Amino acid sequence: MxxxxxxxxxxxxxxxxxxxxxxxxxxxxxxxxxxxxxxxxxxxxxxxxxxxxxxxxxxxxxxxxxxxxxxxxxxxxxxxxxxxxxxxxxxxxxxxxxxxxxxxxxxxxxxxxxxxxxxxxxxxxxxxxxxxxxxxxxxxxxxxxxxxxxxxxxxxxxxxxxxxxxxxxxxxxxxxxxxxxxxxxxxxxxxxxxxxxxxxRGLSYIEVEVTGPNRDLHSGLYGGAVANPINILSKMIASLTDENNHITIPGFYDKVEELSREERVKMAEAPYSEDAYKKKLDIKDVHGEAGYSTLERASIRPTLDVNGIWGGYIGEGAKTVLPGKAYAKISMRLVPNQDWKEITQLFKKHFESIAPDAVKVEVKPHHGGQxxxxxxxxxxxxxxxxxxxxxxxxxxxxxxxxxxxxxxxxxxxxxxxxxxxxxxxxxxxxxxxxxxxxxxxxxxxxxxxxxxxxxxxxxxxxx
Amino acid sequence: MxxxxxxxxxxxxxxxxxxxxxxxxxxxxxxxxxxxxxxxxxxxxxxxxxxxxxxxxxxxxxxxxxxxxxxxxxxxxxxxxxxxxxxxxxxxxxxxxxxxxxxxxxxxxxxxxxxxxxxxxxxxxxxxxxxxxxxxxxxxxxxxxxxxxxxxxxxxxxxxxxxxxxxxxxxxxxxxxxxxxxxxxxxxxxxxxxxxxxxxRGLSYIEVEVTGPNRDLHSGLYGGAVANPINILSKMIASLTDENNHITIPGFYDKVEELSREERVKMAEAPYSEDAYKKKLDIKDVHGEAGYSTLERASIRPTLDVNGIWGGYIGEGAKTVLPGKAYAKISMRLVPNQDWKEITQLFKKHFESIAPDAVKVEVKPHHGGQxxxxxxxxxxxxxxxxxxxxxxxxxxxxxxxxxxxxxxxxxxxxxxxxxxxxxxxxxxxxxxxxxxxxxxxxxxxxxxxxxxxxxxxxxxxxx
Known part of the structure; x- marks a missing residue:
């Protein structure tokens, strides 16, 4: 050789x-x-x-x-x-x-x-x-x-x-x-x-659809009186994490494997510079779950990211529309012991439960893995x-x-x-x-x- | 004639x-x-x-x-x-x-x-x-x-x-x-x-851009550690209205003309059926500012609607991306005495102030009127x-x-x-x-x- x-x-x-x-x-x-x-x-x-x-x-x-x-x-x-x-x-x-x-x-x-x-x-x-x-x-x-x-x-x-x-x-x-x-x-x-x-990490990938009125409406004539699916979807997404960036879905963390203090200390020994990390991405600050380091947040902790969102008028200029629908692709990265199918069900149940009566919500599981x-x-x-x-x-x-x-x-x-x-x-x-x-x-x-x-x-x- | x-x-x-x-x-x-x-x-x-x-x-x-x-x-x-x-x-x-x-x-x-x-x-x-x-x-x-x-x-x-x-x-x-x-x-x-x-009603139409990292990232490698501009934008939009659907921008209601009891009683005499309204739009419930009727919400009260939102992957299938940017078009309908230029400035100041350090925010006023x-x-x-x-x-x-x-x-x-x-x-x-x-x-x-x-x-x- x-x-x-x-x-x-x-x-x-x-x-x-x-x-x-x-x-x-x-x-x-x-x-x-x-x-x-x-x-x-x-x-x-x-x-x-x-x-x-x-x-x-x-x-x-x-x-x-x-x-x-x-x-x-x-x-x-x-x-x-x-x-x-x-x-x-x-x-x-x-x-x-x-x-x-x-x-x-x-x-x-x-x-x-x-x-x-x-x-x-x-x-x-x-x-x-x-x-x-x-x-x-x-x-x-x-x-x-x-x-x-x-x-x-x-x-x-x-x-x-x-x-x-x-x-x-x-x-x-x-x-x-x-x-x-x-x-x-x-x-x-x-x-x-x-x-x-x-x-x-494991993965659960989901698409959600929020439906308000049965057609796009004029935001002047209906705005303020009819639920806007984008405003509602934003509120629903916002509520999925709390002020400590913990995920709020009931049961989400129940089976999460917690690393021992020794394992975390060992992880922290890997070569890593937060300044270099921030500079490379041109960000003023990192952002994640309270109580964990950047390396931990990006490897041993579960996450929830919106991978795509769309709704209403997204072309050039302005359109004063109150759209009929809004959509998002949302994925969660999972850690050992979290079962992706169970987490997908927890997400679905929770997301449906937080929708106000003024909209309809459809949660479509996409794919996932352990x-x-x-x-x-x-x-x-x-x-x-x-x-x-x-x-x-x-x-x-x-x-x-x-x-x-x-x-x-x-x-x-x-x-x-x-x-x-x-x-x-x-x-x-x-x-x-x-x-x-x-x-x-x-x-x-x-x-x-x-x-x-x-x-x-x-x-x-x-x- | x-x-x-x-x-x-x-x-x-x-x-x-x-x-x-x-x-x-x-x-x-x-x-x-x-x-x-x-x-x-x-x-x-x-x-x-x-x-x-x-x-x-x-x-x-x-x-x-x-x-x-x-x-x-x-x-x-x-x-x-x-x-x-x-x-x-x-x-x-x-x-x-x-x-x-x-x-x-x-x-x-x-x-x-x-x-x-x-x-x-x-x-x-x-x-x-x-x-x-x-x-x-x-x-x-x-x-x-x-x-x-x-x-x-x-x-x-x-x-x-x-x-x-x-x-x-x-x-x-x-x-x-x-x-x-x-x-x-x-x-x-x-x-x-x-x-x-x-x-x-008057109008203030605004476009906002939230920038996280300087490029789209893999949501597995960076998710949980780097601010996702869609998640952040959702939180920012969600916070613009409270649980009573009041707009939270400081000073927003200061100059709003409040109608007298008599005027509101007279308004309520216009022919209107909430059941027919809901049926026509195929919605289970109306949705708006607490304390006002549907007719009032849609005419004498100011509103805030997201007219368009986009960011990340919005094509067919799945993409596990943590996007670099997210955007929204947001408009506010205004009532007599609210000055659209002043409201636009209040929005801009407030929206910039609520952005976390982990993102940059640009607020672009589009157009408006009294x-x-x-x-x-x-x-x-x-x-x-x-x-x-x-x-x-x-x-x-x-x-x-x-x-x-x-x-x-x-x-x-x-x-x-x-x-x-x-x-x-x-x-x-x-x-x-x-x-x-x-x-x-x-x-x-x-x-x-x-x-x-x-x-x-x-x-x-x-x-």
Missing amino acids: KDIKSYVEENKDRFLNELIDLLKIPSISADSNYKDSMLKTAEAVKENLLQAGCDAAEICETPGHPVVYAEKIIDKNLPTVLVYGHYDVQPPDPLDLWNSPPFEPVIKETEIHPDGAIFARGACDDKGQMFMHVKALEYMTKNDELPCNVKFMIEGEEEVGSEHLGWFIENNKEKLANDVILISDTGMIAKDTPSITTGL AYVTPIDNIGYRAASKAYEKSFGKTPIPQRSGGSIPIVTLFEKELKSKIILMGFGFDTDAIHSPNEHFGIWNYLKGIETIPWFYKYFTEMKQE | KDIKSYVEENKDRFLNELIDLLKIPSISADSNYKDSMLKTAEAVKENLLQAGCDAAEICETPGHPVVYAEKIIDKNLPTVLVYGHYDVQPPDPLDLWNSPPFEPVIKETEIHPDGAIFARGACDDKGQMFMHVKALEYMTKNDELPCNVKFMIEGEEEVGSEHLGWFIENNKEKLANDVILISDTGMIAKDTPSITTGL AYVTPIDNIGYRAASKAYEKSFGKTPIPQRSGGSIPIVTLFEKELKSKIILMGFGFDTDAIHSPNEHFGIWNYLKGIETIPWFYKYFTEMKQE
Whole structure:
């Protein structure tokens, strides 16, 4: 394995160009207008997996967007790594805030990425990180360094809640059988501070609709006498958190895992500067639940964010309308022990109960998933830690992330193996935002680190 | 004047078709894409005025959309009526709620309009009502029944706050000199309950922008730690009214005119059924300021309505974004003695003061106008009342409307004459809403009533 560094160095331009080709296809799973692009992307992923050395690859239909499955089985008695990733991306809106079109990748240097970064929707989340695994496999097969079996399950619905992946797994348990699941869909702290994600928050995503009168009204003739659904929705949203930014939904915190004082002290040791954090986001102050630090608020505590709101006249100029309807998309990040389905029901019941008689309210649960925590004493984590030590020259820090990969708990439940979250992006890479990017250094470092994981995992498993 | 009824009857199809031609031009003043349509509409209005008998008509440039001015001066010693109206219309959104395209007029019968109504944006507000005056003039000139001078000032910016009409009036005081100003841009109670509007609410229209982080963020990685501008905006809007639906802006009510007990008792005598009102709007309950009736809330009390709100992801599906910005358009209806500029400043100061440090807030005043009350003992009102008695066979009720024509107080101040608001639309005509319409009966009744006003006003003025 000593020549992985030089293999990456020799092939890096091709590695970049192949990724760029993949990024050009607008695989927006949330928008049904992009169905053809989704299929085209799945085809491209399949072809890349075959070229990287897989024996077999297929596009598996689901009731939604298809899953790409591929494998290279070298010996049934050897361990098997299952790589999970996704080829779909977040919608790129708001388009006017992108400095270059989201599906025309460009390479630019930034302060954090002096070696350049690829700017495109999906560059980091997750096409770029998923593609590191394809290129790591290529290295291992071309150089006869693959020590075990490998399977790939690359889905197309991660950004819309992995709606049909449970169905796919249920129907393909044998095919997907493995000893460890490897995912690169998270981040790491910094170049000189490698980290492995050991916790993810759960999620409950909901859409609400508030209906007032049966049509838009003139705000002069009816204003003051008829409930305005935007005013009402604002009051309802406002009441979901109190003056300490605690969530007011009855029962919401009942099962929240409270960390011990020691765990919180240990968390506080992670390198972090609140001034730098505020400066980077250009905010005068942070804002969150009383009694918790910024790092805690963004990882071990549940939250409630409005992800979108709309109603009435939102065009140029003025319109004196009292609208008939107002809408919001609201999501809650959850922590271990909170059940997303139960929380969704608590939200629904509460939201309906606080609506005044003058409006009708509809609460539509969208999708969700459970929080997840990986124990750090399992073979998978230890192999990953050793791989980072080899490529970074430093022991990685175990880190709880605030993000969610809703499907992760299902993997563990259905496939009975541990999940290792080896993420190589940075928090600043603007995933889900305009100008998403992925550092070239990070991309290549990922390709370099992954083969070491295969080596150590196989060795430890066989010990 | 005895043959006005038969003139209307003989010409009604042409009167309808001429109005329909005008309604086909999408004169949306708020949207700069419709600049050409605005000019085309102004041209059409000018041509119609000349054909109706005006001696002169011109399109007067302003820094914004032009004003159409026309006149017929028969004798400088006779009184002069100035007709004000507007040829611009409200934006038609939301388009998907229209049963027929807003600029393709269709005639349909409704329960309230068994003789049919013209459905189109601007049918009632204000092309249809303005055009009644053009056709009334045609009758008077063709039949030698015009008893006085008449001037027309038809503007193109009423729906965006009449931004440049003050400038136009200031620069054309002599040209616009008159004895009474006649406007049909309001409504009446019912076919068998004619009414003349004697009061209008003032208006302050404002746009607010709340900025959190300098870019859209991933709600998993930052949610709970960074202020979400939608959550904050909701809290700020919610706090603008208390549990009694009183507006909480300090000083807001200081100058509000409180009506006497007698006046309120008299108001309560107007025909009104709360059950019918709720049924028509399909609402379970009305909603407004504690201590006031629905009629009072919608006319003599000030209000605060959010006319539009937007922020974050509002497309199909889900996006877990913590947006950088959130926006709202907020308007307040004001009552006599509240100064709209002072109220706008009070709003701005208060809104900025309640923003937490974690966000930046920008308050952009849009436009506004003062409330207006017409005394019912002046010649103009008495002449109008007598005209209604002649055509409806009933004395009209003086009625305070909740709507605003912001420019009205300026007319009185600059041109020193009284304003008479002879409106023939119904509250149910869906002005500013999808499926706006204007009853054919109402349109023709307006044309029939207006010449009587000219006759009686000239007679009373000369007494």
